[in-house]
Amino acid sequence: MKEVIFFDIGHTLVTGAEASPRRLIGAALDLKERDIKRIGKLIMTENAETPDDLACLLSQELPHISPGKIFEAVRTVWEEQYTCVELLPGADKVIVRLLQMGYTLGIISNIWHPFFQGFSAKYPDIVSLFEYKVLSYRAGVKKPSPDIFLKAVKEANIDPSDCWMVGDTYELDIAPARTSGFRTVWYVIRPDRERDAIAGILRGELPGPDYAISDLMELVPFFENRL
Template sequence: MLLFCPGGESMGRKRAVLFDLGATLVTGPSSAPAAQVARMLDLPAGEERRVAEVLLCRNYPGPAEVCCALAGLVPGGQVREEEVCRLWVEQESAAVEIPGATEAVVRAKELGYAVGLVSDIWAPYYRAFLHACPEIASRVDFAALSFRVGKRKPAPQIFLAALEGLGVDSCHAIMVGDTYDRDILPAKKLGLRTIWVLCRPEREYRAAAAVLMENWPRPDRIVAHIGEVPGALAELTW
């Protein structure tokens, strides 16, 4: 598969839109599962990243296996399994579709794009997405998920897995996401076009300032919420 298109040309004509999930298509608890587990285990500040690698980059059949994996992060290896089980069950129903998300995915399909997902996620929350957004799920052609790929954004492998799964060149793909340094910047480095859903500007202040000062590359489009994505897709020319 051709990932970059020399001189702007591509050997293929198939096009795709890659959507992030959390805060782009769905919303959920204010605290991410890795943060909740870090507090649950009384881990020191800074350990949340290690917890995220354990939770989000492995495909667990159930909470018992999660507990075994987390034991290596805890002094003495003691993990309160009942709390991990409770979190797992809560996460299986925690996703809520963001208004306009279905319309954005439907419009992408109407414009002839294949639809992919690129998401840092673990199995129970992905099941919550499937339950909350059946119309979106039915239109997804390939999902590159961290718990399946074994890598989290901004690692290029998860984006490349989506392109490979969809059979699309990077120069004929668009990444839609809410986080600049985990969605937009790594996608641009791989040659994708980008639509930045700036729905949480208070969390993206540093990135927005860097883009405004032209220290970081500007996305192809910036929108305030997912409901504006259909218009942005229609505006993009190839």
């Protein structure tokens, strides 16, 4: 029986910039929180493959800011994000071992072009191992929308119950994957950002994941034992 294991990218497989592009561009342009949120959605869901394409789209959203400033900010952050990708320790080993076991691998990620491009340029051998790549900026929709999980299911032509989602964020990875019928593994790597979710699950008010790991290597025995 075919099973697909989908991974989140940022903070599950790789680390990179110390903040999201919306935060970095927002800081460079001194944006208000409401504007940061709005451009965040745009950055992650518009298929902009050059900094200038994205800057044009942002200029329409931010008419009160000079286009020159926007172009400069986008180019700077774009370049940083292209170069900052670092594979998390052990991620390559885990990926290879899961493939050897016969699992099919995929990605479901809220991501924009430069970060994915940087990931692909620096680790081409790793990226090529993922058969399905469902990227928000190409899909036009981002997590936690169930639509992005539905797209993944369609692309893999598989039942959701044969899909796994491995990710670090309860709100973006675990909760929506679960309601989309996936099985879930929560990678507890940045729990400081997940305090409410952790407490909620421990209280029994939120549904827990099917499995949890504090080290990516723990995926190996878990998926091995399922065969």
